[in-house]
Amino acid sequence: MSYETILVEQKGAVTLITLNRPKALNALNSTVLAELTDAFAKFEADKSQGCAVLTGSGDKAFAAGADIKEMVEKSGAEFFLEDFFAGWQADIVRRTRKPWIAAVNGFALGGGCELAMMADFIIASDTAQFGQPEIKLAVAPGMGGSQRLTRAVGKAKAMDMCLTGRNMGAEEAERSGLVSRIVPADQLLDEALKTAGKIAAMPPLATMINKEMVNVAFETTLDQGLLAERRMFQILTSTEDKVEGMTAFVEKRPGVWKGK
């Protein structure tokens, strides 16, 4: 599949995916969804790739939201019958077991903020702006904003942002737990790729299980989560990589991973 709206490059074991509609501030339309779905599926299937970075082209926006021009003429019945936005959750989030990072440069608004929050974590440039301004269009978040933002920053900030439609700058976003770190805009991509490279060099089974375990915390009770965590830990102890990891520590050398 050749892509119109995204760019995909492999940088060693890291897949860099760039939203590439800079004239529309990388707004997310159905072509972007289809192409991202394909790119993430290829990343997931490619054994040489260990981590992905998703960013936006241009320095103004990661993505300024779902494409309003695609939605303006659509009827309520069409949105409902197409189960509009369902593909984001089903294809990109549920099926991607390898980790990926959102590198947010500039605006991440509406669907852009929601897409960034689907990542395992967000690295933001100091110019990043996050927001759920859908209320100003007389709608509401539809790709997870009311749910993931509330889990990330708590009720007070999520209500403030969803009800006023105001943006949150990078510092407030880091203070509130929405982003893991902030870097100067001109260093964003380097930092994200370096971090992704570090993750891609980790033992792959442990990497996928660590991701799954943290995500379990959002879906279940503490008791069930602790049980799942213990079982996952025990399962990892039967891998060849566990023997290598612990032996390498004792022998004071770096581990060499087989992914089994």
Ligand code: CAA
């Ligand atoms: N959809 C479609 N096109 C968009 C867009 C969007 N979400 N955001 C920006 N664009 C387009 C503009 O229409 C403009 O195109 P033209 O040159 O053809 O007119 C181009 O990108 C540049 O944008 P602006 O001229 O508006 O740039 P600005 O610097 O003046 O403003 C901005 C930047 C504040 C981000 C402004 O573009 C804006 O408010 N965008 C919309 C943000 C928004 O409401 N997002 C939520 C969308 S709904 C949603 O996402 C639902 C959901 O839950 C998934």
